Amino acid sequence: MNEIINKKVEFRDLGNLDYQEAWDYQEKLFAETVALKIRNRSLAPADQSPSENYILFLEHPHVYTLGKSGKEENLLLDEKGLKSHQAQYFKINRGGDITYHGPGQLVGYPILDLDNFFTDIHKYLRFLEEAIILTLADYGVEAGRIQGLTGVWIDHLVQKNPRKICAMGVKSSRWVTMHGFAFNVNADISYFRHIIPCGIDDKAVTSLHLELGRPMDMQDVKSRLKQHLIGLFEMENIEV
Numbered sequence: 001m002n003e004i005i006n007k008k009v010e011f012r013d014l015g016n017l018d019y020q021e022a023w024d025y026q027e028k029l030f031a032e033t034v035a036l037k038i039r040n041r042s043l044a045p046a047d048q049s050p051s052e053n054y055i056l057f058l059e060h061p062h063v064y065t066l067g068k069s070g071k072e073e074n075l076l077l078d079e080k081g082l083k084s085h086q087a088q089y090f091k092i093n094r095g096g097d098i099t100y101h102g103p104g105q106l107v108g109y110p111i112l113d114l115d116n117f118f119t120d121i122h123k124y125l126r127f128l129e130e131a132i133i134l135t136l137a138d139y140g141v142e143a144g145r146i147q148g149l150t151g152v153w154i155d156h157l158v159q160k161n162p163r164k165i166c167a168m169g170v171k172s173s174r175w176v177t178m179h180g181f182a183f184n185v186n187a188d189i190s191y192f193r194h195i196i197p198c199g200i201d202d203k204a205v206t207s208l209h210l211e212l213g214r215p216m217d218m219q220d221v222k223s224r225l226k227q228h229l230i231g232l233f234e235m236e237n238i239e240v
Contacts, residue, residue: 005050185208
């Protein structure tokens with residue numbers, strides 16, 4: 001456990017960013033945080049430095065990503081198909097199966113030292129889900145969880161037509177997190193037809209703008225989600 005607890009979090013809005021660039025940037029922040037924690041172990045408490053926390057908001061150009069436990073056959077496009085849809089494909093080091101990122105989808109990458117908050121990865125995932133659920137409630141959309149499935153769903157109770165609106169996949173080492181969530185706000189869900197999303201072939205995918213029948217103000221969504229994350233994690237926001 002850290003001798004110094006730092007609940008300050010710097011939110012960075014990176015706009016629309018290529019997936020590889022975003023991945024490299026995450027890896028940099030992640031590696032710096034892990035290195036600091038390792039270095040602190042060799043120092044007296046008075047000489048230790050607090051670890052930093054970041055949450056990155058961004059959108060990606062069309063891209064499919066496959067997690068460590070995923071199956072390549074869940075991508076239904078070959079190289080030619082990817083090129084025709086102007087989409088990239090990456091195998092990455094998060095948990096979970098295959099998912100899609102693209103314009104109109106709010107992606108969040110928290111690089112948090114959970115020693116600053118709580119050391120429970122399942123609680124961490126539930127808090128991320130809850131922040132999305134509360135944000136949707138702000139717009140009058142009821143959402144929740146389906147037992148045994150990570151992420152946030154519409155029609156999660158009766159399940160006549162359950163629809164995933166937010167996917168999640170994270171990595172954690174020494175209680176430092178990376179990767180995160182993909183929240184469909186104004187997303188083109190036709191791109192999900194080219195994969196078996198998260199390896200689940202019997203449930204649909206949706207986007208907030210489809211549920212409400214109107215385009216959404218992405219900045220408003222970001223602002224609301226940010227405040228829910230701050231409240232749930234009891235964060236102190238750093239203005240930049």
